[in-house]
Amino acid sequence: MILYRPVGHNELALIVESGLKGFPPRLPDQPIFYPVLNAGYAKQIALEWNTKSDTFSGYVTRFNIDNDYAQKFNREIVGGKVHEELWVPSEELSEFNQKIVGHIEIISAYFGTGFKGSSPNLGLGNLSANAEEYLQLMIGMFECNLMDFRGAVVINYKSVFCNYAFWKQFDVSLLKATREDSREKLLPAIKDAWHSNFPGVALPTESEIYEYEAKQLA
Structure with a gap:
C-alpha cells in the first residue's frame, strides 16, 4: 500500500x-x-x-x-x-x-x-550557515577543489539531503561565482556526488511522480 x-x-x-x-x-x-x-x-x-x-x-x-x-x-x-x-x-x-x-x-x-534549513556539519567553515549561505559555500568549494566538494557532500549527507529540495527551487543566479558555468553545474554535481556514494537513494523531489499523483499535487 x-x-x-x-x-x-x-x-x-x-x-x-x-x-x-x-x-x-x-x-x-x-x-x-x-x-x-x-x-x-x-x-x-x-x-x-x-x-x-x-x-x-x-x-x-x-x-x-x-x-x-x-x-x-x-x-x-x-x-x-x-x-x-x-x-x-x-x-x-x-x-x-x-x-x-x-x-x-x-x-x-x-x-x-x-525557511532557514539545515546547516553543514563539517568541512565548510561556517557551521551556522542557512540553506542559502550553505549553497554559496558549496559553489565556492566546487570551483576550488572538486574532490573536496564531493567529500563535503558525503560527510554532510544529512544536511545536503534536507536542503536539496530548497536548493532545486532556489534562483542560482543569485550565487556569487568566478566561472560562468559554475551555477548551472552546481546542482548536477551535488546530485552526481550523492548517487556515486548512495546508489538507489533518491534525493528529495527526484523520485518518479505517477500520473495520478501529478494530478493530486498540481
Missing part, C-alpha cells in the same frame, strides 16, 4: 537519521500516527500548515507499507472523501516502520519566507 505523510524540516531530519527507513516516535500527547492515502491531502497539510510552522517548510513523503499488515489499521475520513487517513496507535509505530518496503521518498516540498 502506498501512503503519504506531510512532515516539517525537523521530522525530515529524523527520517534521514533513520536511513529513510522509519518515522520518529510520537510525542506523549500524540497517541496516533496518521499517514494519509492521498498525495493531494498530504500536499494540503504540508503547504498550508507545515510552511507556517517554526521551520517554514513542508514535505510530502511517500512510502510503501506491507499491504496485508496495513489492513489491520482503521481508515478514517476526517473531512471530504480525499481526507482519508490510516490511524496507527503510537505504540505500534516501531513495528509499522519495520513493515516499510524500501526507502521513504520525498516527492514534493514547499517553503515559507522564513
Whole structure:
C-alpha cells in the first residue's frame, strides 16, 4: 500500500537519521500516527500548515507499507472523501516502520519566507550557515577543489539531503561565482556526488511522480 505523510524540516531530519527507513516516535500527547492515502491531502497539510510552522517548510513523503499488515489499521475520513487517513496507535509505530518496503521518498516540498534549513556539519567553515549561505559555500568549494566538494557532500549527507529540495527551487543566479558555468553545474554535481556514494537513494523531489499523483499535487 502506498501512503503519504506531510512532515516539517525537523521530522525530515529524523527520517534521514533513520536511513529513510522509519518515522520518529510520537510525542506523549500524540497517541496516533496518521499517514494519509492521498498525495493531494498530504500536499494540503504540508503547504498550508507545515510552511507556517517554526521551520517554514513542508514535505510530502511517500512510502510503501506491507499491504496485508496495513489492513489491520482503521481508515478514517476526517473531512471530504480525499481526507482519508490510516490511524496507527503510537505504540505500534516501531513495528509499522519495520513493515516499510524500501526507502521513504520525498516527492514534493514547499517553503515559507522564513525557511532557514539545515546547516553543514563539517568541512565548510561556517557551521551556522542557512540553506542559502550553505549553497554559496558549496559553489565556492566546487570551483576550488572538486574532490573536496564531493567529500563535503558525503560527510554532510544529512544536511545536503534536507536542503536539496530548497536548493532545486532556489534562483542560482543569485550565487556569487568566478566561472560562468559554475551555477548551472552546481546542482548536477551535488546530485552526481550523492548517487556515486548512495546508489538507489533518491534525493528529495527526484523520485518518479505517477500520473495520478501529478494530478493530486498540481
